[in-house]
Amino acid sequence: MEGFDAGHTGGAPRRKPRRLSLLFARLAAEADGRITVAEIVDALGDRSFAALLVLFAALNLLPLPPGSSAVLGVPLLIVAAQLMYGSKRAWLPRFVAEKSVPAEQFRSLMNRLVPRLVWLEKFVRPRYWPFWRRRGDRIIGVMSFLLAVVVTLPIPLGNWLPAFAIALLGLALSERDGLMFAAGSAVSMAAALVIAFVIGAAGVATQAALGWMF
DSSP states (O other): OOOOOTTOOSSSOOOOOSSHHHHHHHHHHHOOSEEEHHHHHHHHGGGHHHHHHHHHHHHTTSOOOTTHHHHHHHHHHHHHHHHHTTOSSOOOOHHHHTOEEEHHHHHHHHHHHHHHHHHHHTTOOSBOOOOOTTHHHHHHHHHHHHHHHHHHSOOTTOSHHHHHHHHHHHHHHHHTBHHHHHHHHHHHHHHHHHHHHHHHHHHHHHHHHHHHHO
16 A cells, blocks of 8 residues: 555655645545555554544544444554553554455545545644653553543444544644644543533433332
């Protein structure tokens, strides 16, 4: 999946684009037949953690069939756990890595995702990164893992805010952007409050229903 730039006339391999939106657009343009999760990870190279967090989280923000959140949440959990434990490169087990989609379907998803990502990237750049070395990676891994747990839960409309928070944290990680990390943290706290409210309300409603029945 490495490929060469269509407009490049020399023999040297092109460099991977800095922006994740360009990386995803290029990956979609080069897809042929079916594209596997393993091929996506290989194409992302040393930016695999940030890119995979953004990719799988952002897909949860698109209108997808019921149950998709649980499926997309599994790779998020795996990637976040590896980031949390300080792995240098993302690795996915075979049952995830061998999953594939038709290239046209992947391009359709990217056509919906990339424009939204381009808009978000207008606000992302290297600045005010508060962490020393890989400490920030681990912190984002912990936060993303906890949020990914929520994404996989069957809570009505409960996965949107956690998925959005993970996408923001992934963007922050990709550019070492302290302000985007702050935004992702704020959305994470908002998601925690919303989920706590939903669970609390469900508990109260259940108790009321049981009291009425018995």
